Amino acid sequence: MHIPFLQRLQGLAGPAVSKVMSSGSGPEKDAAERIIQQVLAGLPELLGAAVVQLASGQALAQYTSSREFHLSKVLGFNTEVVRQQQKALAALQLGPDEQLEEILITLHTQLHLLRLLPDGQRFLYVAVDCRDTNLGIAREVMRTCEQ
Structure with missing residues (x-):
């Protein structure tokens, strides 16, 4: 049953749960x-999971x-973590073959x-959650998704 009032009410409770939410349009969004x-x-x-633009x-x-898991609150901070790590690696002058691939926060x-x-x-x-997934599985899933 489609009841618009209830859908608006659910939206006030916080972010959608167990649903992929997207912004933007076109092939990048897809x-x-x-x-x-x-x-x-x-x-x-x-x-939680997100595909994030590094620039914005x-x-x-x-x-x-x-x-209770508010992705919108942490994505900006995680973006800054990636930017700062890229700057740190650039300061080391490791060469063009050494590029940042992954950051793990335990x-x-x-x-x-x-x-x-x-x-x-x-x-x-x-x-x-460490109790549900091990690091090796999570890394492999992420590696295969980027292709």
């Missing part, structure tokens, strides 16, 4: 949604499994991974 769907297929119990820190597509019960996509303009952010 590609971001496809990546999130692939991540979900490989990691169905993930806490805005999510092209995102998914969360819990209203918490007591969660793993947060940030993986640059091949175009270098976007990154994939995934948060998983």
Whole structure:
């Protein structure tokens, strides 16, 4: 049953849960949604995932499994983490073959991974619970999704 009032009421409660949300339009949005769907297929119990533009820190597509997990609050900070790490690596002058691929943030019960996509303009952010997913599986799923 389609009841517009209830849909608006649910929207006031916070971000959509267990649904891929996207912004923008065109092929970039479609590609971001496809990546999130692939991540979900490989990691169905993930806490959250997003494809983020590095220049703006805005999510092209995102998914969360819990209203308490606010991706919009952390994506800007994660974007800055990627930018600062790129600057640090540039200062080391390691050479053109050494490029940032992935950043891992380890918490007591969660793993947060940030993986640059091949175009270098976007990154994939995934948060998983350590009790549901191991690091190797999460990394492999992210690696296969970027292609």
